[in-house]
Amino acid sequence: MSAMFNQVPQPLRYAEALLGRFAGLARAANADSLLGGLVETAAQLSDCQLSQLYLLDATHTRLTLCAEWHNGLLQPREATSLPSDYDGEQLLQYCLCQNQTLCLSELDSSLHASGFLPDSPKPWRSLLCLPLQDEQQRVAGLLLTASTESRELHGFSGSLSQLGAFGLTQLHLLQRLRAPGSTTPPAAPVSPCASGYGLIGDSPRMRAVYQLIGKVLHSPVNVLLTGETGTGKELVARAIHDCGFRRSKPFVVQNCASLPEQLLESELFGYRKGAFTGADRDRSGLLDAANGGTLFLDEIGDMPLLLQAKLLRVLQEGEVRPLGSTETHKVDVRIVAATHRDLRSQVENGLFREDLFYRLSHFPIELPPLRERDEDILRLARHFADKACAFLQRDLCRWSDAALERLAGYAFPGNVRELKGLVERAVLLCEGGELLPEHLNLHVEASLDSSLNLRERMERVERSLLMDCLRKNGGNQSQAARELGLPRRTLLYRMERLNISPADL
Helix, strand or coil, X not given: CCHHHCCCCCHHHHHHHHHHHHHHHHCCCCHHHHHHHHHHHHHHHHCCCEEEEEEXXXXXXXXXXXXXXXXXXXXXXXXXXXXXXXXXXXXXXXXXXXXXXXXXXXXXXXXXXXXXCXXXXXXXXXXXXXXXXXXXXXXXXXXXXXXXXXXXXXXHHHHHHHHHXXXXXXXXXXXXXXXXXXXXXCCCCCXXXXXXXXXXXXXXXXXXXXXXXXXXXXXXXXXXXXXXXXXXXXXXXXXXXXXXXXXXXXXXXXXXXXXXXXHHXXXXXXXXXCCXXXXXXXXXXXXXXXXXXXXXEECHHHCCHHHHHHHHHHHHHCEEXXXXXXXXXXXXXXXXXEECCCHHHHHXXXXXXXXXXXHHCCEEXXXXXXHHCHHHHHHHHHHHHHHHHHHHCCCCCEECXXXXXXXXXXXXXXXXXXXXXXXXHHHHXXXXXXXXXXXXXXXXXXXXXXXXXXXXXXXXXXXXXXXHHHHXXXXXXXXXXXXXXXXXXXXXXXXXXXXXXXXXX
């Protein structure tokens, strides 16, 4: 007999009943009968007076009670839903956000908040709450059973989890089959995140990013965002926070490259009075300000090694020691870090701690450059143009076909940030209501002249390569030299030889 049935009474009879229930759910003709049958099955198989099914919406920001079986009757569905952070319901929050089965054989109302359970003549004594995963292995909802008797319900967790997952799959199948205007399931379902996370783009690379975001919304793991400068790493970090279980708590941002080491340390960890000259009072750091929420550390690759050691302590122990203090205190902060650097290469060169790298990279998300998102360029351009027109309180600008062709053929070394600035400048220059190619300030290198000799052609290619790298690094020559694998002195020499000045960038 499978281990799934070892802890249930009369396992063979239970397995036969479970198989029959699977067949019954497979025959459900609509979503209401499917969900009602699911909670009825869960209650009857576990011999509990109550079963509830909660489902997350497409953006994973609302949790709705979709079906409830109580005392032998299917209850009316609630019209309201609750935020997925569930601040006041720690039991549901734990199960949903930690992706962990919760089983309580002695439910104590003085210890456990249970406002999600309906009123009952007898107090609820036992509870089993199971996270349900969808086809992409993301937490999509909760299946709950409860009894007024003190019972050990954990033995039902394996079979009811399988039953709930099957019910979700059937629900999605019914929704696709009955989608308006379609008779067959779509080949590729539209990602719900495309509109729900505040991000723009429907290209395959961005769909992959949306799927990864969905997997960490209700998980406490740290996230490392990588990608070229200007690809929207802060927007993704904010989406993870705003749509996740910490959405009601602070979102704090710090660029690790913008401050010297001593000032960055005091900003992150805070300090005590007298810790250094000018410290005339105690001051909390950003880790304390983000307590319960998310701290976004941009350009983590530029953090000094000594500070990396202190940050590692926070990630390992959840403890912060302010400057000038001998005592530590606990903080609950989710770290989302971002960098355009190759951290693995920096580890090999001794510029980044290996232990911190592995702590931060539990869940990496790489953001694609705009040149690999051809389908999104024109959609983004129209979005930025409409926003610029709204800000300037003027009528929306039309796009000429020639201007759109120029945009579609450009590589955008500065990625989305470059596109945004370029479109906003074009809107400012536009006076006739139509955006034309001459309004777009594109740095397009001239095509190679067939009359050039080999050396001249190689210099053209080298100049283009150096300029693209310098633009990607915001004109920072040290970073560009490091990325190209050149000494800075060599880069400066080649820039002078190829007549590259800061004005060209």
